[in-house]
Amino acid sequence: MKFFIDTAVVEEIREVHSWGVLSGVTTNPSLVVASGRNFHEVIKEIAQLVGGSISAEVTALETKEMVAQGKVLAALHPAVVVKVPLTPAGLGACAALRAEGIRVNVTLCFSVNQAMLAARAGASYISPFVGRIDDINGNGIELVREIAEVYALHDIETEVLAASLRHPRHVTEAALAGAQVSTLPYKVFKQMISHPLTDKGLDQFMQDWAKGSSKQAK
Numbered sequence: 469m470k471f472f473i474d475t476a477v478v479e480e481i482r483e484v485h486s487w488g489v490l491s492g493v494t495t496n497p498s499l500v501v502a503s504g505r506n507f508h509e510v511i512k513e514i515a516q517l518v519g520g521s522i523s524a525e526v527t528a529l530e531t532k533e534m535v536a537q538g539k540v541l542a543a544l545h546p547a548v549v550v551k552v553p554l555t556p557a558g559l560g561a562c563a564a565l566r567a568e569g570i571r572v573n574v575t576l577c578f579s580v581n582q583a584m585l586a587a588r589a590g591a592s593y594i595s596p597f598v599g600r601i602d603d604i605n606g607n608g609i610e611l612v613r614e615i616a617e618v619y620a621l622h623d624i625e626t627e628v629l630a631a632s633l634r635h636p637r638h639v640t641e642a643a644l645a646g647a648q649v650s651t652l653p654y655k656v657f658k659q660m661i662s663h664p665l666t667d668k669g670l671d672q673f674m675q676d677w678a679k680g681s682s683k684q685a686k
Contacts (some may be wrong), residue, residue, distance in 0.1 A: 469643045470582065471522065472651035475632070476510055478498040480654040485518055487661075492521035494573070494595075494631065496551065508544060515545035523573045523593070525551035526561070534561035542570045549573050549592060554582050557587040563660040566590030573629065583615040587626040593649065597634035608632070609641040616646030636660045 470491035472486050476499035493514050500507045507524075515522045522545065526537040526583040538550035542565070549571040552558040561577050562572045566589070573593040574586035578601060583594045596615060598608030616628050630642035636659050638641060642650050652660075 470649045474651045477504045484523040495521040496525040522547045523551040523592035531557040562589040587624045593629040595629045595631040597632035599634040611647035
C-alpha cells in the first residue's frame with residue numbers, strides 16, 4: 469500500500485519523505501490557510517519535494533469553475549492531481565479534466581454508489597472518509613472494503629485512497645480491506661513508527677555495545 473501524508477506543513481512532509489516511505493501528499497485550501505502561506509506556492513514546493521501524486525483541491529462549486537481551477541492547479545507541476553468533491557458538479561468536472569489527461573481525486577466519498585459514479589467519471593483516486601463515517605456510528609473500513617471489492621469485480625482501475633484515518637489501527641485495517649493508498653496526518657505517521665519494544669531493544673543493544681567497547685578499551 470502506498471502512503472500519502474495529509475498536510476500542508478512542508479516541514480512535516482520533508483521529515484516523513486526523508487524516511488523513504490512517502491508516495492504522495494493530500495492537501496486542501498483549509499490546510500494551506502492554516503499554514504499561513506500562498507496555496508499555489510505551497511503546492512509547487514510540495515510537488516518539487518515529493519513528486520509522485522500531490523492532491524490539490526478546487527474551491528469552486530460549479531463544474532465550469534472547477535474545471536478552470538483544476539487546469540490552473542494541474543499546470544503548476546506534473547505531479548499535481550486535481551481534487552474535486554463528490555457532487556454532480558464534481559463528477560462533471562472530473563470527466564472534463566480526465567478528457568484533457570488531468571488526473572483527478574474525487575473526495576468526500578461516503579457510499580459505494582458514489583464510488584461507482586466517480587470511477588465511471590474517470591477518477592484516478594476515490595477518497596472514502598473512514599473516520600467521519602465512524603463518527604456517525606458507521607463503519608468506515610467496511611466501506612473501503614466494499615469499494616475495493618466492487619472495483620476488483622469490475623476491473624476498475626480507480627485506486628481506493630483511504631482518507632480521514634485517525635490512528636494506526638485504521639491504517640492496518642485499510643490495508644487489509646484492499647485500499648491501494650492511505651493518506652494520514654503527520655501524527656499518525658509518528659505513531660506508526662513508534663513501538664515500546666523497539667525502543668527497549670535498541671536501548672539494550674546500545675548498553676551491550678557500550679559494555680563491550682569498554683572491555684575492549686581495557
